[in-house]
Amino acid sequence: MTNHYCDIKNSDCILIMGSNAAEHHPIAFKWILRAKEKGARVIHVDPRYTRTSARCDYHVPLRSGTDIAFLGGMIHYIMENERWFKDYVINYTNASFLVSPDFKFEDGLFSGYNAEKRKYSKETWALQKDANGIPKRDMSLSDPHCVFQLLKTHYSRYTLDKVSSITGVSKENLLKVYEEYSATGVPDKAGTECYALGWTHHTVGVQNIRTMSIIQLLLGNMGICGGGINALRGEPNVQGSTDHCILYGNLPGYLKMPTASLDTLDKYLEKCTPVSKDPQSANYYQNYPNFFVSFLMSMFHDKATKENGFGYSWIPKLDDGIHYSLMHLFDKMYQGKIKGLFAVGNDPAVSSPNAAKVRKALEKLDWLVGENIFDNETYQFWRGPGVDPKKIKTEVFLLPASASMEKEGSQSNSGRWVQWKYKAAEAPGDAIPVGEITIKIMEAVKNLYKVEGGACPEPILNLKWDYTDIKGRYDALKISKQINGYFLQDTVVEDKAKGTKTEFKKGQLVPTFGLLKADGSTSGGNWIMAGSFSATGENKMQKRGKDDPTGLGLFPNWSYAWPVNRRIIYNRASCDIYGKPYNPKRKLLEWVGDKWVGDVPDGPWPPQADKEKGKYPFIMKQDGLGALFGPGMADGPLPEHYEPLEGPLAKNPMSSQLNNPAIEIFKSEMDKVANASEKFPYVCTTYSCTEHWCSGALTRWQAWLLEAMPELYVEIGDLLARDLGIRNGARVKVSSVRGAVECVAMVTKRFKPFQVEGKTVHQVGLPFNYGWLFPKDGGDSTNFLTPTVGDANTFCPEYKAFMVNVQKI
């Protein structure tokens, strides 16, 4: 989240799209209701009427996978009706930047496309720069190559008729949402967007979010109270795990995983450290070397020296051009190229797309190690439905792990609040925290290396993991301190502006990431967490102060929010270029005299009207401004509507490009696709329910929850059910070209057919919370239906839009 949960109460208009917030974020939903109590409009756009819709002002159904068309239409509406916030757009976005005249968009393709590689080369997406290397701008926004004009032209194609025909949303409904949401494009109104997996689970997942970011920038909704783009993360600790690099392309703190061609530290740092010639751009990532070298120091400590590149060569490298997402792993495993798997706290045999392929792939493993609090379908794959245990060679180990309440440590919420928690109960039996399991395994590996030697010993032998207490047990506090980082030498920090000198002793904690250094004098496991401790060791994650001086729900003394306890990021954009709040009623920040007052500002510099010392507000962007034009994307600098890999249409109404041209197509014999097929005529989407959690591997064993949601069901509209002669509660078979599941039909008025390109399209949906292991009669994984395909940037699977058939049994 750019903002945080409590801040949602400050909003005037809340668009919930790509999320079933009430069902999946039931506690957070109270902040949405609080805004509603104060008069905010709450709008739910979703294929299905859910428990969220029931509590919103109204629900607008849209066909799965057409969010960009819906939002593209809103951009068009904002432009056409002059709803954009002019002061904000001109000063705080890249609207005025000039793009290379070679940049083109024709028939669904941006310039630079290589059809064979399904990849773009981005030379033509570059910005025009002046002699000093500063982006050229046209402050009148009239140059045909300026971002604003490109945006306007691009989205002029998203007319009301076109969008309605693609999405299946009535024109009245489109206008109603566009009108109400764009009314927040004024200084004293705030609109926010809440999304979750309903946006990420698409082949255009990242671009769904990009489209909304463009809208938020046009309306001046970024960096303000009650605004922002708010990804609702939840109990799976998605926020914490992404912060600490659960994604294969990341290192902690969103640093980049090195690739093989970057074989020296210098090459790597040069590639990763952005340069800006504009003196008003803070370009905060110019500090990348400080963060990265401190990370290396946390890994290897005194073994890392300037001479050996601080141990850079000991960090594993990704092969250039090769991806390592979950889908790629199982694809490689299916090809027999992966020998062993650690499946820690997950159940891919239920939760991964194309479950039949995943389960087949597991059979190719020599060994499988599970770490979990319960057994699940993955660890038991060797005796799953249709599998003969005698024919399986895989050796499977299941290590019992402590549940989250059975261990101490930190937990991060979506608002980036990192909160310390204590152990509430002892784990049963032999269960220990997964951190401890990891450390024990690593100790054993280290000993084997010491005794027997082995390939590439340095990274293993030089790894500094002193995270155990005197009894040899995993110590969460020790590891958290290393994540925060230490001074490795006595250091004097001089602030020339203030005329102060501060001394830090070797062994003291680094109190802010501004003090991390690239010379090996500091360590820091995750730079965004530097400051979670004070130099003297106060654990700020334990803070529980309930004071709220601004009345805006910032609660600055409750836990620690990264970065540097900033509650709303890009908050300097809440003020005009002179530092005066756009909305005096919700004063998040103000430039008073010579300093910012309010939330922790995005940097101490004066507002940007000060041409000498002032900085632009979007300090993490190379150019310092919000990116309406986003050349960093793999699939285009402006979001464009493409149909899901599997959809009801043979042709994309917007262009000749049916699907996202930059997605990777998996080609094993188990990766079948049936687009616009008569055999599979219904759009299908998958989801979770309040009562279960993810694959259900934790919740299905809980009798109260199972009683409330006992088995797999398919929600099917009453009109379709009538056509198919399916009664409520009847058993049915749902099938895709890849597989089938049997379940109970839940006939409902909450799914309505869509009118798409002149034909009636029905949609159905199933939860993915069930598996064969337990309960025995609860149905198997919905992911037998889903395709192995994902977003072009993140490879997040397309769980939310594919095609099925539904038959009576």
Added chain:
Amino acid sequence: MKTEYIKLIDTTKCTACRGCQIACKQWNEMPGLRTKQWGSYQNPPDLQWNTWTLIRFQEYADNKGGFKWLFRKDGCMHCTDAACVKVCPSGALHHTEFGTVGLNSSLCIGCKECISACPFDIPRYNRETDRVYKCDLCYDRLRNDESPACVKSCPTGALTFGRKDDMIRKAHARVKELGGDANVYGDKFVSGTHVLYVLEENPKIYEKLPRNPSVPFTVTVWKDILKPLSLLAAGGVVGGSFLHYILHGPKLPDEPGQEKGGE
């Protein structure tokens, strides 16, 4: 009687997360039983001996083309004029000092009189234990100044708990704020319930919600009229017998051999 309390259920804030349904089972140590998916989110399908509160899910299409998914937390209403207390012969059901209706399970004899008497169809019988069960508004928690488990678990503020007058005022203020068909349900019958609803729709729209609940006529006739009369009659019988004894002397056993039957 100590202070009377009320649990207010504001259906306009309920997201049907069912935290209350589960929290109730947890606090009261009721087991989860195996159910079937029957084409609804509502499960168990009805209140049962181990399910004292249940979120009812109802799809409602009005005649103007509007659609609503209505959620209603069902459970004991804790009537002031409580039919169950009236009919309970063993004293298991009783009024507490909070105005709520308590159930002392150990006194229940499984006669099921309360089940037929309850105007809201709340108490449920368990054949195995031969006892009846229902919500007691967490009497043990109330005695320790804690709110009921369901209220404690509610994330949205749909469930609140407080002094009777305050909650009635709060309910009416909320209805005024909501406007339209919103209404307060519970304060105008059976001498007032200790569970109040703020309903967004007219009560007649909700499944299994009586429009004008009252203590059944038969119960009133039996318990309020015939029972006192019967006591009078019973007294008459005793008095009459005594008079008979005085006037006619004791009744002696008949002579042997004069008995009928035995053939």
